[in-house]
Amino acid sequence: xxYDLFAHxxxxxxxxxxxxxxxxxxxxxxxxxxxxxxxxxxxxxxxxTWGEAILPNIVLTQERKPVFxxxxxxxxxxxxxxxxxxxxRTLITSISGALARGDGQRNFQDVANLVLxxxxxxxxxxxxxxxxxxxxxxxRQKLNFAFWGKFRIGATDGKExxxxxxxxxxxx
Numbered sequence: 517x518x519y520d521l522f523a524h525x526x527x528x529x530x531x532x533x534x535x536x537x538x539x540x541x542x543x544x545x546x547x548x549x550x551x552x553x554x555x556x557x558x559x560x561x562x563x564x565t566w567g568e569a570i571l572p573n574i575v576l577t578q579e580r581k582p583v584f585x586x587x588x589x590x591x592x593x594x595x596x597x598x599x600x601x602x603x604x605r606t607l608i609t610s611i612s613g614a615l616a617r618g619d620g621q622r623n624f625q626d627v628a629n630l631v632l633x634x635x636x637x638x639x640x641x642x643x644x645x646x647x648x649x650x651x652x653x654x655x656r657q658k659l660n661f662a663f664w665g666k667f668r669i670g671a672t673d674g675k676e677x678x679x680x681x682x683x684x685x686x687x688x
Contacts, residue, residue: 518552518582519571519670521545522614533578542619548580549611549627553634555582556607565591565599570610570669601644606669607631609680613670624683632687646688649681 520528521537522545531538556569566573567589574582591599608624608631615621635641653661653674661674671677 517572518548518574518576519610519614521576522571522611523618523670525618534576536578536580537576542615542621545615545619546621546626546630548576548582549630550634551580552582552607552611553604553631554636555584555634556603556631557635559584560600560603565596566603567591568668569603569607571614572610597640597644598648600641601648604631604635604641604645605648605681605684608684609677610670612680612683613672613676616672616676624680625686628680628684628687642688646685649684653677 521540525537525540528537536544552574555574556566559566564587566584566587568587569584573584573586575585576582591602594602608628611631612622612624612627615627632642658674661671661677669677671680
C-alpha cells in the first residue's frame with residue numbers, strides 16, 4: 517500500500533512485481549502525491565467521500581495509479597463540502613506524516629501544494645478547507661490525539677498536526 521512505500525520503504529523486503537517501488541526516491545514519492553490528490557478528486561466527483569482518506573487506504577498499481585480501498589468510516593451530519601475538506605486535510609496529514617517518518621521530509625507545504633494541485637481548483641472546497649484548518653482541535657480531540665493522530669491520520673502529535681494545518685492554509 518502507499519503507506520508502506522512512503523513511511524516504511526526501507527523495511528520492506530519483498531516488493532514483488534513492484535520493482536519501481538524498491539528504488540523510489542523522495543522525489544519519486546512526491547511525484548505520486550498530485551496523482552493521489554487527483555484520485556481523491558475523482559472519488560469526490562463521483563459523489564463519494566471517504567472518511568479515512570489516508571495512505572494505508574490507498575494501493576498503488578504497477579502503473580503507479582492510486583486506488584482508494586477500505587472505506588470503513590463514514591460521515592454523519594456533516595455538510596458534503598466539509599466532508600470533502602476533511603478528506604483533503606486528512607490525506608495531506610497522512611502523506612506529510614509518512615514522508616516525515618520515512619524520508620525525514622518535513623516540508624508539509626510542498627505536500628499540501630501537490631495534493632491541491634492534483635485535486636484542482638475548487639473555491640468552495642478551498643474555503644471549507646481553510647476554515648477547517650483554522651479551527652484548533654477541540655478539547656476531546658486533544659485528549660484523544662495520542663491515539664487518534666498517530667493511528668488514524670498519521671500525525672506524530674498535535675504539534676505536527678498544527679504544522680500541517682498551517683502548511684495547508686499557506687498553500688491555499
